[in-house]
Amino acid sequence: MTIKDIAELSGYGIGTVSRVINKQSGVSNKAREKILKIIEESNYEPNENARQLKKRAGDVIAIIMKGRRNGLFIDILERLTYMLSSMQEGSIVQIIDEDEDEVAEALRFIRDKNLKGLIFLGANLALFDDRMKEIDIPCIITTTSATDLPWKNVSSVSVDDESAASELVRYLASRGHKNIVVIGGSISEKQISYARYMGCKKGFQENGLEFDSERNYVACRYSMEAGYEVTKKILASSSDVTAIVALSDTIAVGAMRAIKDAGKQVPDDISVVGFDGIELSKFCIPRITTISQDTDNIAKRSVELLFKHMQNTLGNEHDIAPYRLVEGESVREWIRN
Amino acid sequence: MTIKDIAELSGYGIGTVSRVINKQSGVSNKAREKILKIIEESNYEPNENARQLKKRAGDVIAIIMKGRRNGLFIDILERLTYMLSSMQEGSIVQIIDEDEDEVAEALRFIRDKNLKGLIFLGANLALFDDRMKEIDIPCIITTTSATDLPWKNVSSVSVDDESAASELVRYLASRGHKNIVVIGGSISEKQISYARYMGCKKGFQENGLEFDSERNYVACRYSMEAGYEVTKKILASSSDVTAIVALSDTIAVGAMRAIKDAGKQVPDDISVVGFDGIELSKFCIPRITTISQDTDNIAKRSVELLFKHMQNTLGNEHDIAPYRLVEGESVREWIRN
DNA sequence: CTGAAAGCGCTTACAG
DNA sequence: CTGAAAGCGCTTACAG
Numbered sequence: 001m002t003i004k005d006i007a008e009l010s011g012y013g014i015g016t017v018s019r020v021i022n023k024q025s026g027v028s029n030k031a032r033e034k035i036l037k038i039i040e041e042s043n044y045e046p047n048e049n050a051r052q053l054k055k056r057a058g059d060v061i062a063i064i065m066k067g068r069r070n071g072l073f074i075d076i077l078e079r080l081t082y083m084l085s086s087m088q089e090g091s092i093v094q095i096i097d098e099d100e101d102e103v104a105e106a107l108r109f110i111r112d113k114n115l116k117g118l119i120f121l122g123a124n125l126a127l128f129d130d131r132m133k134e135i136d137i138p139c140i141i142t143t144t145s146a147t148d149l150p151w152k153n154v155s156s157v158s159v160d161d162e163s164a165a166s167e168l169v170r171y172l173a174s175r176g177h178k179n180i181v182v183i184g185g186s187i188s189e190k191q192i193s194y195a196r197y198m199g200c201k202k203g204f205q206e207n208g209l210e211f212d213s214e215r216n217y218v219a220c221r222y223s224m225e226a227g228y229e230v231t232k233k234i235l236a237s238s239s240d241v242t243a244i245v246a247l248s249d250t251i252a253v254g255a256m257r258a259i260k261d262a263g264k265q266v267p268d269d270i271s272v273v274g275f276d277g278i279e280l281s282k283f284c285i286p287r288i289t290t291i292s293q294d295t296d297n298i299a300k301r302s303v304e305l306l307f308k309h310m311q312n313t314l315g316n317e318h319d320i321a322p323y324r325l326v327e328g329e330s331v332r333e334w335i336r337n
Numbered sequence: 338m339t340i341k342d343i344a345e346l347s348g349y350g351i352g353t354v355s356r357v358i359n360k361q362s363g364v365s366n367k368a369r370e371k372i373l374k375i376i377e378e379s380n381y382e383p384n385e386n387a388r389q390l391k392k393r394a395g396d397v398i399a400i401i402m403k404g405r406r407n408g409l410f411i412d413i414l415e416r417l418t419y420m421l422s423s424m425q426e427g428s429i430v431q432i433i434d435e436d437e438d439e440v441a442e443a444l445r446f447i448r449d450k451n452l453k454g455l456i457f458l459g460a461n462l463a464l465f466d467d468r469m470k471e472i473d474i475p476c477i478i479t480t481t482s483a484t485d486l487p488w489k490n491v492s493s494v495s496v497d498d499e500s501a502a503s504e505l506v507r508y509l510a511s512r513g514h515k516n517i518v519v520i521g522g523s524i525s526e527k528q529i530s531y532a533r534y535m536g537c538k539k540g541f542q543e544n545g546l547e548f549d550s551e552r553n554y555v556a557c558r559y560s561m562e563a564g565y566e567v568t569k570k571i572l573a574s575s576s577d578v579t580a581i582v583a584l585s586d587t588i589a590v591g592a593m594r595a596i597k598d599a600g601k602q603v604p605d606d607i608s609v610v611g612f613d614g615i616e617l618s619k620f621c622i623p624r625i626t627t628i629s630q631d632t633d634n635i636a637k638r639s640v641e642l643l644f645k646h647m648q649n650t651l652g653n654e655h656d657i658a659p660y661r662l663v664e665g666e667s668v669r670e671w672i673r674n
Numbered sequence: 675c676t677g678a679a680a681g682c683g684c685t686t687a688c689a690g
Numbered sequence: 691c692t693g694a695a696a697g698c699g700c701t702t703a704c705a706g
Contacts (some may be wrong), residue, residue, distance in 0.1 A: 002699055013677040018701060028675055043471070045445065049386040050699035053682045068415040078405040081432045093430045095418045108382065134380070224620040257620040283561045283594040285622045339683055350693040355685060365691055387683035390698045 001044045009042070010035045021046055059116055060090040061306070062109050066122035067098040069223040071250040072276040072293060073121050076142060079299035080119065087303075098221065103127045110135060117306045124191055125149065138309030142302045143293075144192050147318045155305045155316040157298050159323040161195035162202070164291045167325055168245055168273050169203025171289075176334035177243040177271065178209060183230050183255065184247025184275075186219045196247045196275065220251065227254025235262045242270060242334050249274035249281040252288050256330065267332040277326060287328030297321055338381045346379070347372045358383055396453055397427040398643070399446050403459035404435040406560040408587040409613040409630060410458050413479060416636035417456065424640075435558065440464045447472060454643045461528050462486065475646030479639045480630075481529050484655045492642045492653040494635055496660040498529060499536035501628045504662055505582055505610050506540025508626075513671035514580040514608060515546060520567050520592065521584025521612075523556045533584045533612065557588065564591025572599045579607060579671050586611035586618045589625050593667065604669040614663060624665030634658055 003021075007014040012031055019027050020035045038044075063080055065073050077093065084091040096105055102120055109115060118139045125144060132151050139154045146156035172180055182200045185193030197217065204211035218234060220226035227246055231254065234241060244259075246252035252274030256266050266272050266286055274281055277292025298321050305317060340358075344351040349368055356364050357372045375381075400417055402410050414430065421428040433442055439457055446452060457478045462485070469488050476491045483493035509517055519537045522530030534554065541548035555571060557563035564583055568591065571578060581596075583589035589611030593603050603609050603623055611618055614629025635658050642654060 003701095004699075007677095014700080015677055015679095015702080016675080019676090022701080026675060031675075043468070047390070047699050049389040050682090051701075052386040053384070053390060053684085053699080054701045068419060074411060077432075082405060082434075085434070093432060095414075095430060097419075097422070131380075224616055228620065253617070253620050257622065260622055279561055280590070280617070283565065283590050285594065285597055340685095341683075344693095351684080352686080352693055352695095353691080356692090359685080363691060368691075384683050387698085388685075390683080390700085391685045 061117040063119045071278040075295040157301045157319040162199035165196040165199025166203035172243045173207035180243045182245040183218045224254035227251035228258045231255040231258035249276045271331040286330045289328040289331045292326045398454040400456045408615040412632040477639045494638045494656040498532035502533040502536025503540035509580045510544035517580045519582040520555045561591035564588035565595045568592040568595035586613045608668040623667045626665040626668045629663045
């Protein structure tokens with residue numbers, strides 16, 4: 001079934017059929033009705049490749065999500081796709097690995113898909129180099145701040161990871177914890193883990209605690225499994241840890257399970273705090289004390305900014321989304337003995 | 338940058354350039370090198386729409402995932418995209434709502450994207466009607482059995498939901514539980530929930546328990562939130578329930594949290610079993626006794642079947658994936674008093 | 675209001 | 691080994 005077939009079946013030319021398909025004016029009612037009927041009956045749908053080849057403006061929004069196991073991203077993705085679909089906006093999701101190159105992926109997408117907008121869900125800013133010059137559609141970077149990026153078509157929505165992380169440490173310190181270990185992603189600059197790492201470090205120092213990156217920080221991937229394994233090792237090697245800062249809730253769940261399996265209780269023996277405030281943090285046992293990122297708000301702002309870009313050519317914006325420390329049941333006051 | 342530009346820059350014709358791009362033979366080394374160099378320098382990438390328009394064979398695999406909050410699907414999706422990408426196969430993910438029409442979505446995809454294969458992650462078989470006749474590429478339905486579907490290009494991988502569900506009930510019954518409530522999705526025929534529902538019903542009957550669909554079954558969506566709310570209501574209205582069968586682990590997590598918030602313990606006061614065996618079921622507290630679906634195996638078989646279809650035109654297959662009841666920490670023997 | 679025709683950027687026989 | 695040309699299924703001026 002092609003537009004030519006429809007034209008023949010209807011007795012009109014392909015130009016007229018095309019106008020009907022695209023809801024353009026300048027077609028008689030008679031023609032429109034007849035053509036619409038035939039399209040309906042034959043179940044015809046235009047070939048998108050041929051359309052794209054001709055059309056100027058893009059009409060789909062792509063979301064590139066970085067990492068497959070990141071609970072926060074999964075939550076935000078869920079919100080994004082939901083919002084977009086209820087706005088009748090087409091969207092395509094591409095999931096790439098934590099260490100793949102999202103900019104290369106974006107370039108490929110733009111060339112092929114005739115996009116009108118792009119959302120990076122998670123990003124390594126180090127990858128945002130000169131190649132970005134070739135991208136002229138609006139881009140939103142979600143969960144990482146792009147303040148330092150020079151491109152006018154790139155906005156971002158993120159929380160202040162550094163300050164949130166240091167708040168987490170301050171919170172533990174204020175409850176008497178002194179032997180704290182942080183577990184989170186690998187620390188290369190321009191990564192989200194880095195800001196959180198720096199925040200923790202600052203938190204230690206501001207509260208009179210020594211921070212030794214060897215002793216107080218252990219890197220792991222963003223998954224329950226990884227959090228579990230790393231915590232197991234920590235517990236085996238140092239028996240005096242009283243609190244663990246997990247740089248994501250997913251990691252925290254793994255950590256709590258490892259503590260339990262070591263015969264200890266959270267929070268009675270060891271306190272745990274998480275990061276992100278994903279849905280699970282409110283339903284697991286114990287509830288996790290965490291930095292709640294308000295995925296709903298982040299998704300909403302991302303979409304809003306994207307549409308603002310698409311509608312006019314105002315400058316970009318770098319939103320700092322609010323966060324708040326939500327107290328769960330995973331921390332207790334530590335009384336020194 | 339188009340193929341024409343590359344041709345001009347290189348001094349060769351577009352036919353030759355095209356052959357180089359597509360790694361075809363019949364091009365002199367001299368030409369190949371020169372053209373490759375120019376392509377490299379100019380950062381050229383061919384327009385996919387134009388290629389698709391001409392090409393016969395599709396080259397991308399689409400995954401249509403049904404439901405945004407389904408932990409099992411998220412787990413399988415993670416495996417699928419990982420496998421596909423490590424096989425160097427392009428894949429596109431489309432996420433639709435629990436009650437949207439996946440076949441319509443598939444039709445749209447095929448028309449536009451020049452697919453070579455399609456994986457339905459979750460499906461409502463009632464939607465697989467005559468429209469399927471227009472789909473001639475290999476399709477895999479994952480997690481729902483398509484044995485009854487007449488199309489030769491459609492295979493499926495699923496567990497025997499009915500027997501698994503009844504095993505779950507038998508397990509509880511054998512541990513002395515008599516007041517059991519099942520919570521799960523809405524029960525329209527040809528849905529996955531239906532098979533699980535029927536299995537539970539059978540389980541009740543085979544174990545001498547009366548099954549009243551009003552009293553013993555409560556419908557809810559597949560999310561923690563929904564499981565939480567429904568369980569709260571159940572606890573408020575009937576105080577003699579000793580066990581809850583949640584038809585997904587995600588629901589089970591919500592249920593366990595609700596029980597805890599009602600001041601009761603799992604499993605001491607109320608036992609809970611789940612379904613799916615998602616990663617979370619192994620890390621939450623208590624670990625969930627559940628039907629483990631082995632997402633890894635399901636994903637692997639799905640991909641295998643898909644490739645089998647793509648390589649030759651053998652008939653279809655309907656795989657029954659193994660499941661096993663994994664004992665967690667969420668069930669205890671019920672001693673009648 | 676309608677149709678014939680050019681052209682989007684490619685691929686692929688067909689000549690040479 | 692290479693190039694000119696047809697054609698994929700559309701959209702969009704341009705005539706009428």
